Amino acid sequence: MNKVNKTGELSERFWEASLEELKKGYIEDPQAGPFGGFVCLIDGEIYEKGQIYAEDGSFYEAERYMQMHIRRQHGSMFHYLLTLDKKWTGLTELQSSLVQDFYEGKSDTEIVAKAGGSKSTIRNHRFALREKAKQARVFLAVMELLEQQQQEPSPFIPIHRTATMLDERYAITEQENELLLKQYFPEGPDGPLSEFPRREKRKIVIMRHLMQRFEPGTIYTEKQVNELLEQAYPDYVTLRRYLIEYGYMDRKEDGSEYWVKQ
Numbered sequence: 280m281n282k283v284n285k286t287g288e289l290s291e292r293f294w295e296a297s298l299e300e301l302k303k304g305y306i307e308d309p310q311a312g313p314f315g316g317f318v319c320l321i322d323g324e325i326y327e328k329g330q331i332y333a334e335d336g337s338f339y340e341a342e343r344y345m346q347m348h349i350r351r352q353h354g355s356m357f358h359y360l361l362t363l364d365k366k367w368t369g370l371t372e373l374q375s376s377l378v379q380d381f382y383e384g385k386s387d388t389e390i391v392a393k394a395g396g397s398k399s400t401i402r403n404h405r406f407a408l409r410e411k412a413k414q415a416r417v418f419l420a421v422m423e424l425l426e427q428q429q430q431e432p433s434p435f436i437p438i439h440r441t442a443t444m445l446d447e448r449y450a451i452t453e454q455e456n457e458l459l460l461k462q463y464f465p466e467g468p469d470g471p472l473s474e475f476p477r478r479e480k481r482k483i484v485i486m487r488h489l490m491q492r493f494e495p496g497t498i499y500t501e502k503q504v505n506e507l508l509e510q511a512y513p514d515y516v517t518l519r520r521y522l523i524e525y526g527y528m529d530r531k532e533d534g535s536e537y538w539v540k541q
Contacts, residue, residue: 293320298419304349304356307342317345321353357382369411377404451480459484472512482521489518490527495539504528504537 292306300306301320309315312327319325326332326341326348333339339347353359361368361375361382370378380390387401434453459481464470468488476482492507493499499507501519508515522528529540 292318292323296320301360302356303346304353304359305345317342319345319348319352321349321359324348324352369415374404374408377401378408381405381408451484456484456487460488464488471510475512475514475517483525486518486521486525486527490522490539493528493539495541497538499537501530501534501537 296306304321305317305319307315308318311318311325314328316325316327326345328341330341331338332344349356361378365371368375376394377390387398390401391398460468463473463485465473472485489508489511504519505515508518512518523530526540528537530537
């Protein structure tokens with residue numbers, strides 16, 4: 280199954296999905312099984328066409344079972360999308376809270392009672408959000424036309440959702456990524472790191488690659504993290520620090536537990 284990858288990045292399927300597919304939370308993929316199937320855009324779960332799925336004494340076809348999977352595992356696509364980092368939604372905390380209230384059908388009076396302010400302020404926020412939606416649609420159309428015009432748009436590597444900063448350091452194409460990995464891992468991708476670079480962009484390529492050596496959902500001790508990183512480079516303390524700093528890993532304050540940040 281093509282799950283969300285080990286660095287916690289949203290999959291390419293997610294970013295390539297149409298607006299309607301994003302709203303549903305899954306796509307239909309002719310390669311997902313002998314007769315095709317449905318793939319969850321959040322976690323990569325696959326349900327194959329032609330299979331019957333049983334639950335609590337009832338039986339479901341693949342697409343219906345995928346819809347149940349979305350609700351059961353992720354609540355709803357609305358709530359999942361709304362809780363993505365603001366660098367993806369473009370919404371402030373206040374805007375996200377208001378959108379949640381609007382979705383739940385709360386009246387302006389109820390929202391004012393909860394958050395304060397005035398009804399006119401809430402109305403202004405509604406108007407601003409509608410304008411933001413118009414801008415987003417126009418921008419999306421512009422970018423789609425741009426991509427159609429370019430025969431081979433430069434494919435950038437995906438940015439992990441837990442990135443602590445978003446800037447030009449992350450403008451890394453697949454070709455750049457491949458060349459840098461060959462340069463810094465001359466014995467192959469599973470081999471040792473030849474040197475630790477000074478340039479930030481190169482550090483990101485290396486950190487992203489090293490994260491493939493850790494399993495999401497697994498709790499590591501500091502000793503285990505050190506041992507895995509030392510296989511790649513003697514200065515494992517520096518590697519560990521950058522994995523935390525760039526948002527690839529997280530840990531308890533006392534350093535007793537480490538895990539892949541998702």
